[in-house]
Amino acid sequence: MKRNLPLIFAFLTGFLVVISEFIPHRPFSLMISTLQNWFLIISGFAILLGQISLFQANLAKIKQKESGWYFYLAGLISFMIMLLTGLLWGTQEYKGILGHGTHLQSLVGSKPFDYLFDFAYMPLSATMFSLLAFFIASAAYRAFIIRSFESNLLMITAVIVILGRTSFGSMLTSWLPENLRFWHLPNLSDFIMEFPNSAAQRAIMISAALGIIGSSLRIILGIERSYLGGDK
Amino acid sequence: MSSNTHSQTERHIVFLVLLVAVTLPLLFPIGWKTEVSGYARMAWQLIDSTPDSSVVVFSFDYDPSTMTELQPMAEAMLYHAFSRNQKVLAMALWPQGVQMADQAYAKVIKSFPDKKYGVDFVNMGYKIAGIVTIQSMGKNMPEVFPTDERGTKYADIPMLKNVKTLKDIAYANSLSSGTPGIKEWVMAAHDAYGTPVTGGTTAVSAPGLLPYVNSQRQLNGLLGGLKAASEYENLIGQIGSATVKMDAQSVAHLLILVFIAIGNVKAFLVRKRSKA
Amino acid sequence: MSSFAGTFGLWMAVFFTFSIFSFLYKDNPFYKFAEQVFVGLSAAYWLVYLFYSIMLPNLFTKLLTDFKGNIILLIPAALGIMMLLRLIPKTQWLSRFPIAIMIGTSAGINMVRYAKSDLLSQISATMINPFADGSASSIVGNLLLIIGTICGVYFFYFSKKQEGFSAVPSKIGIWFLMVSFGASFGYTVMARISLLIGRLEFLLKDWLHVIK
Numbered sequence: 109m110k111r112n113l114p115l116i117f118a119f120l121t122g123f124l125v126v127i128s129e130f131i132p133h134r135p136f137s138l139m140i141s142t143l144q145n146w147f148l149i150i151s152g153f154a155i156l157l158g159q160i161s162l163f164q165a166n167l168a169k170i171k172q173k174e175s176g177w178y179f180y181l182a183g184l185i186s187f188m189i190m191l192l193t194g195l196l197w198g199t200q201e202y203k204g205i206l207g208h209g210t211h212l213q214s215l216v217g218s219k220p221f222d223y224l225f226d227f228a229y230m231p232l233s234a235t236m237f238s239l240l241a242f243f244i245a246s247a248a249y250r251a252f253i254i255r256s257f258e259s260n261l262l263m264i265t266a267v268i269v270i271l272g273r274t275s276f277g278s279m280l281t282s283w284l285p286e287n288l289r290f291w292h293l294p295n296l297s298d299f300i301m302e303f304p305n306s307a308a309q310r311a312i313m314i315s316a317a318l319g320i321i322g323s324s325l326r327i328i329l330g331i332e333r334s335y336l337g338g339d340k
Numbered sequence: 341m342s343s344n345t346h347s348q349t350e351r352h353i354v355f356l357v358l359l360v361a362v363t364l365p366l367l368f369p370i371g372w373k374t375e376v377s378g379y380a381r382m383a384w385q386l387i388d389s390t391p392d393s394s395v396v397v398f399s400f401d402y403d404p405s406t407m408t409e410l411q412p413m414a415e416a417m418l419y420h421a422f423s424r425n426q427k428v429l430a431m432a433l434w435p436q437g438v439q440m441a442d443q444a445y446a447k448v449i450k451s452f453p454d455k456k457y458g459v460d461f462v463n464m465g466y467k468i469a470g471i472v473t474i475q476s477m478g479k480n481m482p483e484v485f486p487t488d489e490r491g492t493k494y495a496d497i498p499m500l501k502n503v504k505t506l507k508d509i510a511y512a513n514s515l516s517s518g519t520p521g522i523k524e525w526v527m528a529a530h531d532a533y534g535t536p537v538t539g540g541t542t543a544v545s546a547p548g549l550l551p552y553v554n555s556q557r558q559l560n561g562l563l564g565g566l567k568a569a570s571e572y573e574n575l576i577g578q579i580g581s582a583t584v585k586m587d588a589q590s591v592a593h594l595l596i597l598v599f600i601a602i603g604n605v606k607a608f609l610v611r612k613r614s615k616a
Numbered sequence: 617m618s619s620f621a622g623t624f625g626l627w628m629a630v631f632f633t634f635s636i637f638s639f640l641y642k643d644n645p646f647y648k649f650a651e652q653v654f655v656g657l658s659a660a661y662w663l664v665y666l667f668y669s670i671m672l673p674n675l676f677t678k679l680l681t682d683f684k685g686n687i688i689l690l691i692p693a694a695l696g697i698m699m700l701l702r703l704i705p706k707t708q709w710l711s712r713f714p715i716a717i718m719i720g721t722s723a724g725i726n727m728v729r730y731a732k733s734d735l736l737s738q739i740s741a742t743m744i745n746p747f748a749d750g751s752a753s754s755i756v757g758n759l760l761l762i763i764g765t766i767c768g769v770y771f772f773y774f775s776k777k778q779e780g781f782s783a784v785p786s787k788i789g790i791w792f793l794m795v796s797f798g799a800s801f802g803y804t805v806m807a808r809i810s811l812l813i814g815r816l817e818f819l820l821k822d823w824l825h826v827i828k
Contacts, residue, residue, distance in 0.1 A: 352640075352641070355640050358812075359816075362809065362812055362813055362816055363816055363820070366813070366816060366817060366820055366827055367820065367826060367827060405811070406811070407814070408810050408811050408813060408814025408815075408817075409807065409810045409811070435661060435662050435665040435666070435669070436661065438665060438669070465665075465668070465669040465673075466665050466669040466670070467669065467670065468666070468669075468670055471725055471729065472721070472722075472725065475725065485673075486673040486674060486677065486678065487673045487677075489669075523733075526733060527729040527730070527732070527733040527734075528729065531729070531732045531733045531737060532729070532732075542807050543803040543804065543806040543807035543810065544800075544803060544804050544807040544808075546803055547796065547799050547800045547803050548800075551738060551741070552733075554737075554738075554741035555740075555741050555744055556737045556740055556741045558733065558737055558741075564803065565803065565806045565807055565810060566806065566810040566813075567806065585810070585813045585814075585817065588809075588813045588816075589806065589809055589810060589813060592809040592812075592813075593805065593806070593809070596805050596809075
């Protein structure tokens with residue numbers, strides 16, 4: 109019962125979604141609209157579950173005084189500060205429990221939540237991903253070595269695209285006459301993206317779609333049950 | 341140990357050279373020009389040919405980590421939509437997208453002081469569940485968005501009086517850096533309800549989305565990366581934040597090619613030495 | 617904005633920027649601190665917007681303003697609470713129901729949407745007349761598109777060993793995939809460099825004021 113009933117629910121919801129695609133009239137249209145609205149609400153609780161789990165995991169590390177526990181404490185403190193400022197005084201447009209906090213806004217210049225977003229969250233988020241530029245430069249220097257015909261093909265395409273997607277690349281071949289415009293780097297780069305790249309990506313898309321259709325069918329029919337977890 | 345130290349030193353030199361190569365063009369701009377590609381032109385064409393007073397959706401499906409590439413696109417496309425007198429419904433499938441939408445609007449509205457919130461632009465906020473949200477919008481938008489970001493009821497928003505489903509939307513423009521994003525808009529908005537879709541994405545995601553720009557017109561053009569943002573700025577006759585960064589982008593690309601060349605020469609010499 | 621708050625905020629942003637960049641030299645306490653603060657802020661940001669954008673308008677406000685008319689919303693609310701019961705070991709089994717509903721719905725949507733968008737539409741888009749547009753580059757391009765798609769899909773067929781003549785389309789498929797990976801690498805370089813340019817622009821323009 110504890111495992112079979114959820115499987116029946118999964119089958120019924122999956123079946124309803126598929127049927128409503130082919131019979132978009134009542135009662136299926138009403139049922140699918142209702143299901144989709146409920147999905148939004150349940151997803152919200154799923155995210156809440158994830159956040160509580162994260163909170164619990166960090167708290168456990170702090171309690172057990174694991175190596176580097178003070179960093180997790182910093183994480184929890186920043187979590188609590190952001191959460192409290194957001195709930196008490198709201199965000200840019202949303203009103204919080206204590207209203208819009210106009211006095212605080214005049215002191216800080218914006219709501220505390222938005223202040224933290226602009227001066228803490230945004231720089232952290234943007235800088236975290238900008239580190240990758242350095243690593244890709246290092247990878248280009250150490251790992252991008254020509255060894256075979258296939259890697260040659262990869263390298264030549266990469267060079268054409270890297271040059272073609274810059275203003276310098278367009279300058280390099282701007283002298284080409286009209287009948288040789290195909291070899292103008294930006295045009296060549298666009299040709300590669302439109303035809304051979306699209307062909308390969310399309311092949312990957314079609315193959316992945318077949319896999320997804322197969323695995324979705326397995327889930328709906330109850331053959332795939334790993335999402336239910338262990339026997340409890 | 342010493343080869344490790346040598347390798348670490350090499351890495352740090354590579355990092356430093358890259359830093360200098362990207363900083364110098366920012367300090368001393370070169371002024372290289374950008375050519376416009378077919379994909380950017382297609383996206384521009386969709387927005388340009390959409391009739392006056394049409395309601396359009398701008399979905400801000402990204403976070404600050406990719407705003408360098410996507411925010412200039414968002415601002416340029418929003419500017420274009422406003423200049424064509426289109427009414428923009430902003431929403432977000434990523435939570436941070438709400439703030440990105442507000443920032444883009446705050447910047448662009450300075451050029452259009454007569455545009456009013458609720459009449460020409462509205463921010464409906466963040467909705468979870470990606471493709472399910474878009475599918476629900478296809479059936480009943482007021483149900484998905486009971487209120488806008490400011491708490492105004494859907495029925496009380498002037499520009500949305502005649503907009504009940506995605507079929508009442510002229511086009512959907514998704515600025516996305518991952519999932520949910522353009523792919524979900526193509527699948528649910530275009531392929532299910534026939535709403536034209538265009539969009540902008542990070543350069544990383546662009547190659548994988550290009551197959552949707554096809555004879556079936558699943559995607560009407562695609563802006564991929566900072567260069568595409570710069571191309572769009574060129575098309576609308578603006579020198580925006582993307583265009584000023586292209587010099588640094590070009591120099592960095594050249595540097596990467598130099599690194600690849602040096603790496604290959606080094607590997608070739610090592611192979612030759614080991615054979616000898 | 618008050619000038620003190622603005623200045624403090626700017627220096628806080630610069631501090632976090634350099635803390636993250638310090639990882640390029642080596643892992644250090646500043647990076648670890650900044651990383652954990654980022655995790656905490658991200659989680660809280662998501663929770664706050666979850667509350668204001670979804671829970672309030674789509675559930676609580678509807679139930680509070682018109683309980684009888686929206687009584688059916690008690691069902692997803694109950695399912696949501698069952699989801700949260702996953703945190704208590706004794707009641708963990710109850711969370712299987714909302715999870716099953718979500719998984720079933722997602723599976724149904726994925727099956728239908730991927731079949732239409734990524735399978736049928738992509739196949740239709742490949743069934744083009746390559747000679748429709750007169751120009752040589754278009755004809756060559758369209759032929760490459762058709763051959764590349766067919767050979768690429770053939771490469772992913774693993775149910776039978778490909779050897780001898782039957783391995784030829786697979787080989788061609790690999791070549792197209794290599795071209796695609798090269799193009800992806802080129803675009804990835806562009807993406808990563810752009811993000812670095814963004815941060816440097818912040819440091820040079822907003823902090824040091826050396827560029828306009």
